[in-house]
Amino acid sequence: MISISSNLNIMIKAAEKASKSIIRDFGEVEKLQVSRKGPYDFVTKTDKNVEKILIEELSKIKKNYSFLSEEVGKIDNKDKENIWVIDPIDGTTNFLHGIPHFAICIALQSNKEIVSGLIFDPIKDEMFFAEKNKGAFLNNNRLRVSQKNSLEDCLFSSNHEGVKFSDLNMRCSGCAALDLAYVASGRLDGFFHNEINLWDVAAGGLMVQEAGGIVNDFDKFEIDNIDIRAASGAINDKMLEKIKNF
Numbered sequence: 001m002i003s004i005s006s007n008l009n010i011m012i013k014a015a016e017k018a019s020k021s022i023i024r025d026f027g028e029v030e031k032l033q034v035s036r037k038g039p040y041d042f043v044t045k046t047d048k049n050v051e052k053i054l055i056e057e058l059s060k061i062k063k064n065y066s067f068l069s070e071e072v073g074k075i076d077n078k079d080k081e082n083i084w085v086i087d088p089i090d091g092t093t094n095f096l097h098g099i100p101h102f103a104i105c106i107a108l109q110s111n112k113e114i115v116s117g118l119i120f121d122p123i124k125d126e127m128f129f130a131e132k133n134k135g136a137f138l139n140n141n142r143l144r145v146s147q148k149n150s151l152e153d154c155l156f157s158s159n160h161e162g163v164k165f166s167d168l169n170m171r172c173s174g175c176a177a178l179d180l181a182y183v184a185s186g187r188l189d190g191f192f193h194n195e196i197n198l199w200d201v202a203a204g205g206l207m208v209q210e211a212g213g214i215v216n217d218f219d220k221f222e223i224d225n226i227d228i229r230a231a232s233g234a235i236n237d238k239m240l241e242k243i244k245n246f
Contacts, residue, residue, distance in 0.1 A: 002140055007062070008131055011106045011118045014057035018050045018104055019122035022089065025049075026123065030098040043089075043096045047071060050088035054106065058084050068109075068223070070199050083109040087199040090119075091175030100124070105177045107202035112219065117203025119181045128181040128207060136184050136210035145213040145232035146186040151242070154189035154235055157182070162192055165246050168239070180204025183230055184211035190231030190239045192246065198223040205230060 004012075025046040032039035051071045058065070064079040069086045084106065089095055091102030100123040108116040119128040128143070130136035136143040148154050156168045157179040163170045171188070173179055177200060182188040184207040191208075193201075198218075205215045205228065214236040216229045231239045 002137060003134075004129075005116065005131060007108055008116050008118070008129060010058060010061055011108070011116060012127065012129065014054050015104045015106060015118055015120040015127070017057055018053040018088070019120060021049055021053065022046065022095075022104070022122050026095065026098075026100070029095060033098050039096055039098075043092060046095070047088050047092060050104065051086065054086050054088060054104070055084075058086075058106070065108075068199065070197065081111050085109055085114075085199050085202045087177065087197075090177040090200055091173075094174045099174070101173055101175050101178065103175060103177045103181075105199060105203050107199075107206065109202065114202050114206045117206040119177045119203050119207065121178060121181075126181075128184065128203075130184070130203070130207040130210040132206065132210070134210070136207045138181075138185055143185045143207070143211040145184060145208065145211045145234075146189045147232065147234050148189055149234040149238075151235065151238050154239075155187075156190045156192070156231075156239065157188050158191065159193050159196075161194065162243075162246065166243055168242055176200040177204050180208055180230055183213060183232070184208045186211075186232075189235050190229075192227075192229045192239070192243055194227045194246065196226050196228055198226060201226060201228050 065082045067075040087105040095102045104120045106118045115132045179191045208230045218226045
């Protein structure tokens, strides 16, 4: 049995509770695709509702921890050294279009270091989580990055700009958090993205490291302007050489 911290336990319970409203609303979004108005306003409400549930649940036990969230920004509470970093729906555009590839992301930053991370894909029921120096897991199974060392055999992910720039074998999934979780689990070999936000990469960056991969020091960037590079140790240098001008 995996031993997890009380903080990670709180994160898992919060994500599971918030996922119920996401799954329900996603069923509605699929119906709204064919309406003239489209589902945009509805999805904005879902995003805010999920964020509200996460903040409420995380605050129940850790009342003094602060927050950094995509929707409401920074909430300073008494404890400014421990910060919950949350993205209620990473992959909102996918959600908006009825594409089942998005995730709830929660990370805990303690004294400027990410110490716990969770990425929950509620549609596929895949719970990725990691803690500093304790490894990375998917539904309680240990994760390891890929060991492939030939670029031709590898699959990488980025946003549109990265895909256009690179001649690597690329995908653009529209969900950075799941891309990083997939690097951690060996489904992808590397991920790179410029000018991304901390809440999109905090949990996934820790996950890749804890699964044996390499991630650049993204804490040296502004929280809303991060250039992230993450890959397995076997392919990292080759990937960086290929994208050095990106």
